[in-house]
Amino acid sequence: MVRAKVVIRNLTGLHLRPAGVLCNKAILYKSRIQFQTSSTTANAKSVLSVLGACVKNGDEIEFICEGEDEQEALDSMIRVVEDGLGE
Amino acid sequence: MFKGTNASAGIGIGKAAVIKEVEMVIRPEKVASVEAEVQRFRGALADTVAQTKALADDLATKVGEKEAEIMNGHLMLLADPMMTGEIEEAIKRDSVCSEYAIETTCTTYADLFASMDDELMQQRATDMRDIKTRMQQVLQGIKPVDIASLPEGSIIVAKDLTPSMTAGINPANVTGIVTELGGKTSHSAILARALEIPAVVAVSHVMDQIKEGDTIVLDGSEGIVIVNPTDGEMEEYTAKREAFLQEKKDLERFIGMPTVTKDGVHIELVANIGNPDDVAKVLQYDGEGVGLFRTEFLFMDRTSMPTEEEQFEAYKKVAVGLAGKPVIIRTLDIGGDKEIPYMGLAKDENPFLGYRAIRLCLDRKEDIYRPQLRALLRASAFGGIKIMIPMITCIDEIREAKALIEEIKGELDRKGVAYNKDIQVGIMVETAAASLMADVFAKEVDFFSIGTNDLTQYTMSVDRGNEKISYLYSTFNPAVLRSIRNIISCGREAGIMVGMCGEAASDPLMIPLLLAFGLNEFSMSASAILKSRKMITGYSSQELQAVAEKAMSFTTAKEVEAYMKEFVNQ
Numbered sequence: 001m002v003r004a005k006v007v008i009r010n011l012t013g014l015h016l017r018p019a020g021v022l023c024n025k026a027i028l029y030k031s032r033i034q035f036q037t038s039s040t041t042a043n044a045k046s047v048l049s050v051l052g053a054c055v056k057n058g059d060e061i062e063f064i065c066e067g068e069d070e071q072e073a074l075d076s077m078i079r080v081v082e083d084g085l086g087e
Numbered sequence: 088m089f090k091g092t093n094a095s096a097g098i099g100i101g102k103a104a105v106i107k108e109v110e111m112v113i114r115p116e117k118v119a120s121v122e123a124e125v126q127r128f129r130g131a132l133a134d135t136v137a138q139t140k141a142l143a144d145d146l147a148t149k150v151g152e153k154e155a156e157i158m159n160g161h162l163m164l165l166a167d168p169m170m171t172g173e174i175e176e177a178i179k180r181d182s183v184c185s186e187y188a189i190e191t192t193c194t195t196y197a198d199l200f201a202s203m204d205d206e207l208m209q210q211r212a213t214d215m216r217d218i219k220t221r222m223q224q225v226l227q228g229i230k231p232v233d234i235a236s237l238p239e240g241s242i243i244v245a246k247d248l249t250p251s252m253t254a255g256i257n258p259a260n261v262t263g264i265v266t267e268l269g270g271k272t273s274h275s276a277i278l279a280r281a282l283e284i285p286a287v288v289a290v291s292h293v294m295d296q297i298k299e300g301d302t303i304v305l306d307g308s309e310g311i312v313i314v315n316p317t318d319g320e321m322e323e324y325t326a327k328r329e330a331f332l333q334e335k336k337d338l339e340r341f342i343g344m345p346t347v348t349k350d351g352v353h354i355e356l357v358a359n360i361g362n363p364d365d366v367a368k369v370l371q372y373d374g375e376g377v378g379l380f381r382t383e384f385l386f387m388d389r390t391s392m393p394t395e396e397e398q399f400e401a402y403k404k405v406a407v408g409l410a411g412k413p414v415i416i417r418t419l420d421i422g423g424d425k426e427i428p429y430m431g432l433a434k435d436e437n438p439f440l441g442y443r444a445i446r447l448c449l450d451r452k453e454d455i456y457r458p459q460l461r462a463l464l465r466a467s468a469f470g471g472i473k474i475m476i477p478m479i480t481c482i483d484e485i486r487e488a489k490a491l492i493e494e495i496k497g498e499l500d501r502k503g504v505a506y507n508k509d510i511q512v513g514i515m516v517e518t519a520a521a522s523l524m525a526d527v528f529a530k531e532v533d534f535f536s537i538g539t540n541d542l543t544q545y546t547m548s549v550d551r552g553n554e555k556i557s558y559l560y561s562t563f564n565p566a567v568l569r570s571i572r573n574i575i576s577c578g579r580e581a582g583i584m585v586g587m588c589g590e591a592a593s594d595p596l597m598i599p600l601l602l603a604f605g606l607n608e609f610s611m612s613a614s615a616i617l618k619s620r621k622m623i624t625g626y627s628s629q630e631l632q633a634v635a636e637k638a639m640s641f642t643t644a645k646e647v648e649a650y651m652k653e654f655v656n657q
Contacts (some may be wrong), residue, residue, distance in 0.1 A: 013205075016163065017160070022162070052200075085642050
């Protein structure tokens, strides 16, 4: 299992569009991909779960990946967030 | 007559097309074969996805990519493995029909979103209910309401319009929309505005009062709905409708026209914006640039300071969007009247005379001002950015801010980072002190922008939020007018641009005076631009000199205003 933190930099937080970009990236990997916020844990492969975490601009989230391609998955998730999730 | 929320401007007259969804009774029916039921659900899901895809494509070609995003969002939700997994799980666990499994699962999510303290998330509740109903309709073989084939001159009357229903609207045939639920920012209101269909929403109990085929008149600007109007009302609203369409057409003629007075004086007609998304509106109304971009939005409603990178992206977006046209960006104008916990601002006894704007920024260079100025300088490589400093009262503030800008330029040079080396730096003139010192300040800066809201407040010593003394809060007060005239003439003498970004800049009674005083740039909300261009191009600044002289001879705000009203109306 690997984990890493990243700060969300999207003006309106993880609303539908950036959440969709995040999920589309996550489903490319076999590993289980989750992230934790200060209050909850979300499944990064489910757009509903991501939306349900209600992540705001400036919030820090921690990705936790577990599985055969976990390191690759983690790097990729951090990168997609840092790149602004398509915004 | 019914009152509702004005959701999309204009007058609609037509026959009611009452949209009622077929009531579905969803019960937990037991199923014989769980496996077969899961297959039935999967089939319905695939059909719903196909339907939604068709709506999205249709909307993208008919209205635009942006409007189609709502439907693309539904596609994402329909593809969610967690939701479909839970529905299948419920079918298997309880041996219930798909309809019921969908009902419980989707409602749980809809309720979750509805309870969130975030408007964007609350809208997802509407989306969840919409896709729930559509999947159930597919399962039950119920055809969704066919809005696309309504006859010409239809006024849609509905409890609520789901995004998928709105997506089917043909703007050529639908002349108005009335709903019982919804708000200004609901999907249907946004789409109605994009399609330019007059709409009134949140009209209580309207469904009980309107029958199919009733004649309906609605005023989307005022939020009024009249059912089976009298001849008099019909006449009145037919005239209003024509006047509305005529004015719209009239103003559209001014798109692409230069803003030049009859005697050849070029005026810059620009927009005030509050965030990068407003750029679309500026372009729509043919703004010649941005005269005030308030940067406060970047700092509000969050838990930590925005990074330089984040600010850079926002400023760059506006600069690129305006493609080289001037973009005046005001540095942070914030103080103790705003709740921003992470900034640690103490509550000010007197926030408008306190620790705010440039005073705060110069005191907090490292964590606030330097990152903002560096982001602005870097973004200046991408368009016509100018920096504007708010609430200046003395020259030291200007010099200190400019020295900091020079220092950052040096850093960028050493690092080889691109920026506009000739970037203009100007100030807001909005305090009595700045107005009195305008001749001196004009030699130190590249432009002035008069903030009339604060200038009036500070000149008249009147709190603009206090109802009891609101009679003092008038820009027509001779003291304020003298101040404005002085600021403009000092700026002109020094050869710098003088603009105005307060509400007075788009006030039809103020525009002739400002033209006479020699104001170069008028900045206002984007929707006021065409109307102002029409006014400005109708005047000759030479001929206005006598009007201004007369206006300045009065001793009370009332007299000035009455005189200007008389002049404008003749």
